[in-house]
Amino acid sequence: MIVVMKPEATQDQIDHMIAHVRELGLSPQVLHGTQRVVIAAIGEERPGMVETLEPGEGVEKVLPILAPYKRASRELKPERTVVKAGRLEMGGVAIGVIAGPCSVESESQIVGLAIKLAKLGATGLRGGAFKPRTSPYSFQGHKEDGLKMLAAARDASGLAIVTEVMAPDQVPMVAEYADVLQIGARNMQNYNLLQAVGDSGKPAMLKRGMSATMDEFLLAAEYILDRGNPHVMLCERGIRTFEDHTRFTLPLASVPFLKEKSHLPVVVDPSHGTGKARLVPPMALAAIAAGADGLMVEVHDDPERAVSDGSQTITPALFADLMANARRIAQAVDRTL
DSSP, X not given: OEEEEOTTOOHHHHHHHHHHHHHTTOEEEEEEOSSOXXXXXXXXXXXXXXXXXXXXXXXXEEEXXXXXXXXXXXXXXXXXXXXXXXXXXESSSBOEEEEEOSBOOOHHHXXXXXXXXHHHTOOEEEOBSSOOOSSTTSOOOOTHHHHHHHHHHHHHXXXXXXXXXXXXXXXXXXXXXXXXXXXXXXXXTOHHHHHHHHHHOOOEEEEOOTTOOHHHHHHHHHHXXXXXXXXXXXXXXXBOOSOOSSSSBOOTTHHHHHHHHBOXXXXXXXXXXXXXXXXXXXXXXXXXXXXXXXXXXXXXXOGXXXXXXXXXXXXXXXXXXXXXXXXXXXXXXXXXX
């Protein structure tokens, strides 16, 4: 529920309603607007609660939050959330671009590539130190050594580090090195991990599960938000369908839908969404046109020799072309890059 206070409500009246919300077993979240204060009452709503809160002194009206995801909903927070991590910003006028290899392979590789990407306009560096792979025999990442390599790349390039965390007990280690904790598609409903990332307070990049509905996606974000961490970005990375001409199906209609329903920034990953390098640039441009707040693109100096996902990875030269075209699209939709 949302308790809308009158413009002339006193601080004592506001404090009384906050206490009243707590007495009902709900969690109050206070939003200070330009003209009035709004108190969001988060939790399991029971019959009669609206009638209990409406007579409170200083209360103008009490409205239900219809969406099952309360904290992620624009009903609670109409203004857009802007997430910042170093040079990376998502949700404002500027479109953030996260680029880098699927896996961190060596320090020289990731540092050299990071410097190139920063010069081309990227603001974040992606790279897996822990790699969830379908086969147990595939390369699983360099783990903490990989995190140290990413930190060296940040020092050399100034890019914010975005890397995946796979288990709750890894969160403190990854948070020590990374600027943004990525929760992969396979872990979107790993609720213990979501809560651990929420408790860390670090910005989070939540990827949509490959078979997840929009409600499931936003409710997963709710787990992070509910732990008091407002720094959440939603990443559309494609879903599994009957189609086999691409690795996944990248449903760009989810971008305007998510922005209509939620205040959280929306990022698109056209690399995983298509699985084919030649399709990455056009889908990235389409994502910007659809309203995406950011892109996450796989880039490697030599995709043919990449230890993972080489088929969906573009070269720095193609990334430079993509950035040039992306700036034109961004300008057309009143954004910057």
